[in-house]
Amino acid sequence: MIPIIKLFFLTGLLLMLSSSVFAAQSAEINDFIREMANRHAFNQNSLTDLFQQVKIRKSIVKLIDRPKSSSNKRILAAWDPYRAQFLTADRIEAGVNFWQQNARALQRAESAYGIPPEIIMGIIGVETIYGKNTGGYRVMDALTTLAFNSKQRADFFRKELEEFLLLAREENADPLALTGSYAGAMGLPQFMPSSFRNYAIDFDGDGKRNIWTNPTDTIGSVANYLKHRDNYGWQAGEPVIMAAQVRDQTAADTLLALEYEPKYSLQTLKEQGLLFYGDVPDNTLGILIDLKTDLGVAYWVGFPNFYVITRYNRSNRYAMAVYQLAQEIAAVYHENY
Amino acid sequence: MKTIKLLSTCLILITTLITCTTAPRTVPPPSTTNTLPSQTTTVEKPAKVTPVVAPTPYVRYSATGSATWYQLADHGLETGSGEIYDLYGKTAAHASLPFGSRVRITHLANDESATVIINDRIQSGGSLIRVSYVVAKELKLLGQSNSQVSVTTLPPLK
Numbered sequence: 180m181i182p183i184i185k186l187f188f189l190t191g192l193l194l195m196l197s198s199s200v201f202a203a204q205s206a207e208i209n210d211f212i213r214e215m216a217n218r219h220a221f222n223q224n225s226l227t228d229l230f231q232q233v234k235i236r237k238s239i240v241k242l243i244d245r246p247k248s249s250s251n252k253r254i255l256a257a258w259d260p261y262r263a264q265f266l267t268a269d270r271i272e273a274g275v276n277f278w279q280q281n282a283r284a285l286q287r288a289e290s291a292y293g294i295p296p297e298i299i300m301g302i303i304g305v306e307t308i309y310g311k312n313t314g315g316y317r318v319m320d321a322l323t324t325l326a327f328n329s330k331q332r333a334d335f336f337r338k339e340l341e342e343f344l345l346l347a348r349e350e351n352a353d354p355l356a357l358t359g360s361y362a363g364a365m366g367l368p369q370f371m372p373s374s375f376r377n378y379a380i381d382f383d384g385d386g387k388r389n390i391w392t393n394p395t396d397t398i399g400s401v402a403n404y405l406k407h408r409d410n411y412g413w414q415a416g417e418p419v420i421m422a423a424q425v426r427d428q429t430a431a432d433t434l435l436a437l438e439y440e441p442k443y444s445l446q447t448l449k450e451q452g453l454l455f456y457g458d459v460p461d462n463t464l465g466i467l468i469d470l471k472t473d474l475g476v477a478y479w480v481g482f483p484n485f486y487v488i489t490r491y492n493r494s495n496r497y498a499m500a501v502y503q504l505a506q507e508i509a510a511v512y513h514e515n516y
Numbered sequence: 517m518k519t520i521k522l523l524s525t526c527l528i529l530i531t532t533l534i535t536c537t538t539a540p541r542t543v544p545p546p547s548t549t550n551t552l553p554s555q556t557t558t559v560e561k562p563a564k565v566t567p568v569v570a571p572t573p574y575v576r577y578s579a580t581g582s583a584t585w586y587q588l589a590d591h592g593l594e595t596g597s598g599e600i601y602d603l604y605g606k607t608a609a610h611a612s613l614p615f616g617s618r619v620r621i622t623h624l625a626n627d628e629s630a631t632v633i634i635n636d637r638i639q640s641g642g643s644l645i646r647v648s649y650v651v652a653k654e655l656k657l658l659g660q661s662n663s664q665v666s667v668t669t670l671p672p673l674k
Binding site: 424455457478479513514 | 601
């Protein structure tokens, strides 16, 4: 999923800037339409009709193609201001209410997939404040804009556009009626079309996979995603993340240069200079997590379950925000219910 | 021959009886209550009991005093309870409250409050409670000269 933080500020601006520069991309779009017709037996005329109703939103591209940093050095962005955006009293309260209203679906998700309710609460809270900010773009507009204007990620968005057309056909939905973020992330859990097709589920048995307005389907879909996304699935009862220390810079650099995947044991990480005192067996797999706090750089060991959260959005700050929001919501929920 | 056989049978019986009656005196049965080493001189090993996580005893407690907070260098170190200190954890150290106690801390100068779990012991030093960095931030203690707080225990969760 793609972070939607900036969405709030930019929605108004983008509405003003939308323009139809359809002609400029028409050749490329026509090629794409032919490809879809050949590959998936779409009706070429219907697709042409559909794309003629699409509005290209140029300003979306600026949000996606950010200048790349020229050096290879990792630059740590400040964590506390990021945290402050997500761990707000309003969001925690909204989470407690959403949990209370959907307690049964969350219980079912925990018994079926092993995902603790608070982790699902953390994700839906960070993504959309439980449906409050799902994004007001037509997914067709957003994905077409990006697929034919993004310089860095056009292939990714063309693939997602293809997935979206298939999704609309499979779900019997009008592609122009489905809404999402500026990047095409949809509904309460902000699933991209490919994630929707692979992981969204009908969790209330009404025959539809509705992540736009149905909290039960959303909860089941997020749980299914966390359990089954590639090789790493959530392991019930296993730790998520624990504080650690690294006292010299060389050791920190070595540990952070390791592949970002929990494939090294605590034993190996300790041999490389990690100081970890938690009551966790040495053969447990982990990755070193660093965040730039107000006090300075602090370290944690992220366990495979932490890595699972980063599969939703590949960012330490994102996964930590989900985890900490989850803890806060759980504390208040258990105090009251 | 018959008398010898009879005698030996009697002897065996008698010795068995004697051993039977004397046995409890020489080998006391394992007692479940004894704790003194002098009473446990037998080879009997105490039964292995799987530790049961006892609910945190609820101590009604209320006090006011000054608060301090942990440093970055404490992040990742073991607390008195065995948990690892995390600067973003809602935890605190206190001199005597049982580990696992939930307490409400209120910064008296500004009425900001936070709920924390006691998981560490405070060493002598005059302060009532030492809170995690994030709790100090929430209570707006950072950079304040007045760090007077009230500490009140909360009933345990159901």
